[in-house]
Amino acid sequence: MLSSEKIMQNLEFVNISNDEFTIFEWKPPRSYKSFVLDMNILKQNPSSDIFFHLHKGNMKIAYIRMENLIYSAGSNTEIQFQLLEALIEEVIKKFNERYDVKSYLSFGKFSSNMFDSFKPFVENIIINFKSLNLVKQINVPCMVCDKILPLLIKRSSIENAESHPVPIVYSHSGHAILCFIDRNFDVRGVELVNITG
């Protein structure tokens, strides 16, 4: 299942970096993996304020650059990207509530443990992810798989949309469907789309 209860078991990291180094990182207990190389890839993307997705081996990474910080989260392939985005949005919100990020940035110097106190906040988001109600699971029919598939959508993508229904491409198993979701999270249509890239 893709449900949000499983986020804890499937999450690999939550990272906040500037263009030079990591200023905050959460990893599951007993994880000694390093994501330095992944962060170097993300840093090469200068675009701000829009989410990007990266497939890397068995990992999915969602990230966004905002105010010269790159917020990212990585998981195994069990997790859908919109769930990672919802998690990152909540991390951004809490991080900016807690710290005056702009003034920290203007100091230009970080100590590696400056944001250690943020760890419990991230754990809290992960543990309580389901009750935060940031994502909604809806069912969409795929005419290729000939199945009803669970699709996880972050609420903000529907609630903050400028118009409805909102088109969402669900790429899975080597093909993609375009789903139209209205403001009540009802599926208004599903189309098979061609993909390139």
Ligand SMILES: [Zn+2]
């Ligand atoms: Zn399918």
